Amino acid sequence: xxxxxxxxxxxxxxxxxxxxxxxxxxxxxxxxxxxxxxxxxxxxxxxxxxxxxxxxxxxxxxxxxxxxxxxxxxx
Numbered sequence: 001x002x003x004x005x006x007x008x009x010x011x012x013x014x015x016x017x018x019x020x021x022x023x024x025x026x027x028x029x030x031x032x033x034x035x036x037x038x039x040x041x042x043x044x045x046x047x048x049x050x051x052x053x054x055x056x057x058x059x060x061x062x063x064x065x066x067x068x069x070x071x072x073x074x075x
Contacts, residue, residue, distance in 0.1 A: 009064075013064050013067045013068050016060055016063055017061065020059075020064060021057070024054070024061070027051075027053035027054040034046070
């Protein structure tokens with residue numbers, strides 16, 4: 001398990017990480033309004049958009065972790 005510690009990140013990595021968090025939030029928050037809004041009448045498009053944003057969030061957060069050094073395995 002890697003230790004969580006506060007690191008100073010370069011500006012590009014911070015932007016990538018912020019974009020990842022924004023995509024993650026954008027994919028999870030609309031589920032609260034699924035029953036009363038657009039999600040009910042256009043469920044296929046709604047789900048596709050949610051999964052696209054979730055996939056982007058995973059990719060961007062993984063990329064930012066790799067750029068920042070991530071968790072290096074000990075040999």
